[in-house]
Amino acid sequence: MSASGIPVIRIRNTLLSAIQGDLSDQVAEAFQQHLLTRIEATGASGVLLDISALEIVDTYVARVLVDTAKMARLMGARTVLVGMRPEVAATLINMGNGLDGLETALNVDDGLDHLGTLRSG
Amino acid sequence: MRTGTHSDYMRTLKLDSDELASRRRFFGIEEADLDRLRALRPLAERHMASIIEGFYFLLLEHPRTREFLNDPELVERLKGAQKRYFLGLFDGRCDLAYVEDRLRVGFIHERVGLPLKWYLGAYNRYLELTGKALREELGPEATTAAQLSLQKLVFFDTALAVDTYVAAQIDTVARHRAAVEELSTPVIRVFDRVLLLPLVGTIDSARAQSIMETVLRRVSDQEAKVMIIDIAGVAVVDTQVADHLLRATAAVRLLGAATILTGISPQVARTVVELGVDISSMHTRSRLADGIELALSLVGRKINVETRE
Numbered sequence: 001m002s003a004s005g006i007p008v009i010r011i012r013n014t015l016l017s018a019i020q021g022d023l024s025d026q027v028a029e030a031f032q033q034h035l036l037t038r039i040e041a042t043g044a045s046g047v048l049l050d051i052s053a054l055e056i057v058d059t060y061v062a063r064v065l066v067d068t069a070k071m072a073r074l075m076g077a078r079t080v081l082v083g084m085r086p087e088v089a090a091t092l093i094n095m096g097n098g099l100d101g102l103e104t105a106l107n108v109d110d111g112l113d114h115l116g117t118l119r120s121g
Numbered sequence: 122m123r124t125g126t127h128s129d130y131m132r133t134l135k136l137d138s139d140e141l142a143s144r145r146r147f148f149g150i151e152e153a154d155l156d157r158l159r160a161l162r163p164l165a166e167r168h169m170a171s172i173i174e175g176f177y178f179l180l181l182e183h184p185r186t187r188e189f190l191n192d193p194e195l196v197e198r199l200k201g202a203q204k205r206y207f208l209g210l211f212d213g214r215c216d217l218a219y220v221e222d223r224l225r226v227g228f229i230h231e232r233v234g235l236p237l238k239w240y241l242g243a244y245n246r247y248l249e250l251t252g253k254a255l256r257e258e259l260g261p262e263a264t265t266a267a268q269l270s271l272q273k274l275v276f277f278d279t280a281l282a283v284d285t286y287v288a289a290q291i292d293t294v295a296r297h298r299a300a301v302e303e304l305s306t307p308v309i310r311v312f313d314r315v316l317l318l319p320l321v322g323t324i325d326s327a328r329a330q331s332i333m334e335t336v337l338r339r340v341s342d343q344e345a346k347v348m349i350i351d352i353a354g355v356a357v358v359d360t361q362v363a364d365h366l367l368r369a370t371a372a373v374r375l376l377g378a379a380t381i382l383t384g385i386s387p388q389v390a391r392t393v394v395e396l397g398v399d400i401s402s403m404h405t406r407s408r409l410a411d412g413i414e415l416a417l418s419l420v421g422r423k424i425n426v427e428t429r430e
Contacts, residue, residue, distance in 0.1 A: 082377060084375050086334070086376065089372040089375040089376050090333055090334060090337055092375060093375070099375060104375055106345075106376060106378060107377075110344075
């Protein structure tokens with residue numbers, strides 16, 4: 001557990017984080033810092049961000065997610081966003097935000113499969 | 122399927138104490154009117170039987186209203202209800218309970234399919250018969266005063282009846298729209314985690330939005346990996362339709378699933394390119410069969426062609 005309160009769990013060479021509740025500036029920064037430190041420490045090659053608990057993803061949270069994925073990528077880990085709710089997807093698209101460049105999967109299972117194909121590809 | 126009751130309409134029509142007070146003010150219903158009517162209750166009771174008979178005489182005489190009253194048992198029951206309704210005018214109260222009671226009457230008439238015109242026409246006969254009874258017993262001045270008070274309450278009742286009819290119509294239209302919407306996005310499960318949505322007809326913004334919502338909900342509920350959208354039956358594919366499809370694809374991707382667009386005719390292919398719409402982010406196939414094959418390959422399955430000797 002980090003200062004962000006968001007746990008980062010390691011499963012083999014993948015890190016899994018379930019984001020819940022509000023992402024304030026400080027929480028987001030602390031979370032990114034913690035996640036990147038864990039990537040460095042574990043040498044993980046994949047990250048799964050589970051957002052199934054998020055009922056609202058606004059422009060700010062969307063940017064945090066995309067940025068986090070970019071940062072992880074720079075450190076050699078591919079990120080897959082999993083579990084987005086249908087209402088959240090519809091709202092994001094209506095706002096014109098397709099989270100470009102961010103990989104997605106329906107659930108953690110699919111996310112692990114997807115990471116597998118990304119690693120081999 | 123009907124689910125509404127007259128109490129639902131109390132809510133639909135927002136008939137709370139504020140609305141009641143506002144209506145009473147507008148119709149000019151004062152305590153003096155209610156007191157006057159309450160005082161006439163004995164008179165109303167004496168004349169009730171003949172007024173109700175005269176009322177039903179009109180209804181049974183007219184061929185179109187007679188159709189609604191072909192069952193003698195029903196007529197007897199209605200006469201009972203009518204008596205209660207009639208005496209209600211002389212209860213000397215005009216509160217929310219009264220409103221709800223009046224709403225129920227309108228609701229029942231609407232439900233049996235009695236057109237509003239017959240309802241209003243019959244009400245006219247009601248006033249006529251009651252006026253006659255008042256004139257028989259009271260002096261000209263008292264008759265006029267009583268008629269004015271009665272008229273206020275009757276118009277108040279009529280407004281409620283009209284409201285009930287309108288609320289019922291709105292209800293019906295809403296249910297039809299829901300049914301049409303449901304039919305307009307028939308999502309079919311063709312294989313484990315593969316869904317198919319055959320689109321037919323015209324796609325406007327409202328329908329596009331509903332398509333997107335349905336598609337996302339179904340992908341999420343059924344954990345689909347692939348959504349095939351077949352547009353062979355779509356009348357016109359222009360920039361807007363293409364844009365709607367691109368947005369649906371982008372939203373489905375956010376959930377972690379892929380979209381395959383099939384049923385693309387040469388005409389549509391030409392139009393899309395000529396309009397300068399970039400649909401390179403979508404998987405596209407001309408034939409639905411090819412789309413299904415691609416979908417299966419995306420979920421790690423394959424169709425084997427068996428050659429028979």
